[in-house]
Amino acid sequence: MIVLEKRPQPSKAWSYATPLVAVLATMVFGGILFAILGKNPIEAIGTIFWEPLFGEFAFYYRPQLLVKGAPLVLIAIGLSLGFRAGIWNIGAEGQYIMGAIFGAGAGLAFYPLDAFYIFPIMVIAGAFGGWLWASIPAFLKVRFGTNEILVSLMLVYVAEQMLASVSLGLLKNPEGFGFPGSRNLQSYESAHNAELIAGSGMHWGVVTALIAVIFAYVLLNRHMLGFHIRLTGEAPRAAKFAGVNPARLILFCLGLSGALAGLAGMFEVSGPSGVVSIDFNVGYGFTAIIVAFLGRLHPVGILLAGGLMALTYIGGEIAQSQLGLPAAAIQVFQGMLLFFLLAFDLLTNYRIRAAHSEVA
Amino acid sequence: MTTPLLSLQRLTKAYPGVVANDQVSFDIGEGEVHALLGENGAGKSTLVKMIYGLVKPDSGTMLLRGQAFAPPEPRAARADGIAMVFQHFSLFDALNVAENIALGMENPPPMGDLASRIREVSETYGLPLDPFRTVGDLSAGERQRVEIIRCLLQDPKLLIMDEPTSVLTPQEVEILFETLNKLRSEGTSILYISHKLEEIRTLCDHATILRLGKNVGECVPSETSARDMAEMMVGSTLQTPERSGREFGDVALDVSGLSVPSPSEFGTALKNVHMTVRKGEVLGVGGVAGNGQDELLGVLSGEIQTTADAIKFNGQPIGKLGPTARRKLGVLTAPEERLGHAAAPDMSLTENALLTGSVREGLENNGFLKWSETKSFAEKIISAFDVRTPGPENAARSLSGGNLQKFVIGREVLQNPDVLVVNQPTWGVDAAAAASIRQSILDLAAKGTAVICISQDLDELMEISDSFAALNEGRLSAPRTTTGLTVDEIGLMMGGAHGMEVAHV
Incomplete structure (x- = not known):
């Protein structure tokens, strides 16, 4: 009989090894999936992981990695702080949308004024929009004890309705021939989140994501607040005994993750996307949950996981166009990654042992 | 005197560093509510685990109606008519009452039959319970009823209850006591573990007091004051403090x-x-x-x-x-x-x-x-x-x-x-x-x-x-x-x- 035996303390080696093992298992089982779909598994896996980095058109795909990875990392960093404390913000997608609406709205309010302060105002407005949206579940949880998972998730759909509404109304481009969608911020220089180095994909969102990683690392490892976050997640009663105020922690964690998601939305709408439109959001807020866990809720891990996830996105798109793999297969592939990670995670705290049946 | 239902004779169980039970002997009569009284760590749990077959005694014997009794596992104890309600419940929140009870049975009858038997037992013993309610929605008192009914369906001769009132409201305690009295009047023996003295005085016919793994006394609770029982639990070997006359500040x-x-x-x-x-x-x-x-x-x-x-x-x-x-x-x-x-x-x-x-x-x-x-x-x-x-x-x-x-x-x-x-x-x-x-x-x-x-x-x-x-x-x-x-x-x-x-x- 095989039994799981709890380790006296979590294994360091396994906590580093599980993401790698999970990636390998995903490649194997993803390969099987692709083979069943009638594709050459090695070619498919190669396309997903190799092509964007070192393929013929890598010069085009590499900047895309930054563009896709930055919002994932930025959102995931915010989520990870809450997740560490057992506060589950599932609605980053909605906060991302609200950040984009607020950021773009602030910028468009100044149109066509040309001034250096417009972009900073948009940054603040974007963060505020996300913070505001995340503060709703935070406030309801603190005040009435509602479940933040449900409230934050449902607010995603409310945000989507808001997005549709402003695309068709408030923020609609007056010169857009009646088509839905706002003015293109890429062609409004004061509001444009342009690449810092042309052709590199490096925009302010990427810089902010890197700053967020460093900030989160310092917070969690060097600051009392970060210690309290970790303590609350690991032993809520001990946290209360240590003097942590749970309400304040909820407001902080949800608020900060909302602000970061809002920033991600704002950088996206003012840069790579350019336009507030009905189909502006593409699921970064949900994928970031995977990224947060794939990165073991550790800032550096999230940075790497965000890169990996961006890779599967872009590689997946290439595989779709070149090999004709269905989009759903790519999503299953990404889902496998999280599944295997969580499954192998067990080995951090438990060891597998063959046991003889003993009389208790 | 008639043969007792269960007779424990010099049961001893030692764990590394501690003797949990040291030569404990006592009898539980037919149709008797017997209290097992003691402070935390006195060895009450170990003792009942031996009766229920969860723990094997190092030495000593048990006699069930005069026959040697040494259950190797709880299933054997249950087969001999011993049932136990634990302090911590083992129920699945997502399943309903009847499903939970079926899971604990060796050969569960069809769900419809089981539900009607649950209703029957719950009415007979005054334990209101709907077999189709989800356990997750039940109060602690209702969950305990599920456990009790699960035991009663086996028609036990001896029901062991480990600190049953620790999770109950006063009203629920009253209902429980009525049920236990009814069971007693039908001839079921109950071994009742508690350290709540007033409860034991109301309910129990006989009490055995354990202290540091030893049987330190027996009494008839209704004739013994709570104070006397507390003394027995505590023991009379208290050391007098050696320090005295120290000055204290503000x-x-x-x-x-x-x-x-x-x-x-x-x-x-x-x-x-x-x-x-x-x-x-x-x-x-x-x-x-x-x-x-x-x-x-x-x-x-x-x-x-x-x-x-x-x-x-x-x-x-x-x-x-x-x-x-x-x-x-x-x-x-x-x-x-x-x-x-x-x-x-x-x-x-x-x-x-x-x-x-x-x-x-x-x-x-x-x-x-x-x-x-x-x-x-x-x-x-x-x-x-x-x-x-x-x-x-x-x-x-x-x-x-x-x-x-x-x-x-x-x-x-x-x-x-x-x-x-x-x-x-x-x-x-x-x-x-x-x-x-x-x-x-x-x-x-x-x-x-x-x-x-x-x-x-x-x-x-x-x-x-x-x-x-x-x-x-x-x-x-x-x-x-x-x-x-x-x-x-x-x-x-x-x-x-x-x-x-x-x-x-």
Whole structure:
């Protein structure tokens, strides 16, 4: 009989090894999936992981990695702080949308004024929009004890309705021939989140994501607040005994993750996307949950996981166009990654042992 | 005299370091409600686990209706008509009542038949329960009914109940007692484990009292006062304190008119608690578990806040302050539950040193943590209190209970508190470690710290306390000087002579 035996303390080696093992298992089982779909598994896996980095058109795909990875990392960093404390913000997608609406709205309010302060105002407005949206579940949880998972998730759909509404109304481009969608911020220089180095994909969102990683690392490892976050997640009663105020922690964690998601939305709408439109959001807020866990809720891990996830996105798109793999297969592939990670995670705290049946 | 239903003869069970049951013998008659009475750790659970086949005795025999009885596993015990309701339920929240009961049966009948039998039994015994309700929606009392009905469906000869009323409201207790009386009148024997004396006096025909694994006496509860039973539980071998005549300083902690509801549904609210502790004094708070000990610690640590004036430290009202502010002033606490309350299991000892030490040891600077100082503080605790661990980077849960307890107490003692409150400081700790913890508390008091020691170990309280009070259903008896306190008087203070309640209200 095989039994799981709890380790006296979590294994360091396994906590580093599980993401790698999970990636390998995903490649194997993803390969099987692709083979069943009638594709050459090695070619498919190669396309997903190799092509964007070192393929013929890598010069085009590499900047895309930054563009896709930055919002994932930025959102995931915010989520990870809450997740560490057992506060589950599932609605980053909605906060991302609200950040984009607020950021773009602030910028468009100044149109066509040309001034250096417009972009900073948009940054603040974007963060505020996300913070505001995340503060709703935070406030309801603190005040009435509602479940933040449900409230934050449902607010995603409310945000989507808001997005549709402003695309068709408030923020609609007056010169857009009646088509839905706002003015293109890429062609409004004061509001444009342009690449810092042309052709590199490096925009302010990427810089902010890197700053967020460093900030989160310092917070969690060097600051009392970060210690309290970790303590609350690991032993809520001990946290209360240590003097942590749970309400304040909820407001902080949800608020900060909302602000970061809002920033991600704002950088996206003012840069790579350019336009507030009905189909502006593409699921970064949900994928970031995977990224947060794939990165073991550790800032550096999230940075790497965000890169990996961006890779599967872009590689997946290439595989779709070149090999004709269905989009759903790519999503299953990404889902496998999280599944295997969580499954192998067990080995951090438990060891597998063959046991003889003993009389208790 | 007729043959008893179950006869235990010189049952002995030893675990490493402790003899849980030492030559325990007693009989349970047919149709008798037999109480098994004892303090925590007296060996009650081990004894019933042997009867139920979960634990094998090292020596001794059991006779069921005169036949040798040695169940190798619970299934065998059940087949012989022994059923047990555990203190902690084993039910699946997501399944309904009937499904849960079916899961515990060897050959479950079809669901429809089972449901009608559940209805039948629940009506016969006055245990209202709908077989198709989801267990997750049931109250603790209703969950217990599921467990009881699961047992009754086996038509048991002996029903073992482990502290059944600890999770019940008074109304539910009444319903339970009616059911048990009905079972008795039908000839079912019940072995009733509890330390609630009044309940046993109402319900039980006979009581066996265990103390430190030994059968120390039997009595007929209805003819014995709660006080006498408490004395038997406590034993008459209490040591008289050797220290006396020490001078105390000013009042350090003054609690007056403190009443707080319990944060937990089944906790005990504190009712009009008064006490003062002077500098250098050790106040021992005794009482049977679950009478407000956790709440008292919580309200003193600042986890439960109350009106400002209810608690005063050196004359300053602190009732509204949180744990951090109280630590800053010098009021430190060590809770009973080591893993998860006093310490975070998966965090290192260094991080656990930070948990309460950050303010007084100056381990942070504007919120930024000083890890090297924190590590030195953890190392200081480890060496001063002889905590056996390879080093401060090890997780708290990797330590044995006694070593972690030394760490938790040491963490507070080394912060030089002005007031120290400890709950069960030596619970589950070996004798040598317990002695060193007690000594450190005494040394602290000698330096002028006011100490409140909450404990269920009366010997311990007699050894270290200058004055003694007991918690009983959330009320604290008036503290009295330990010197000259007799076992009689202690029994009266903690045994809950119910006449006193009227006087207090």
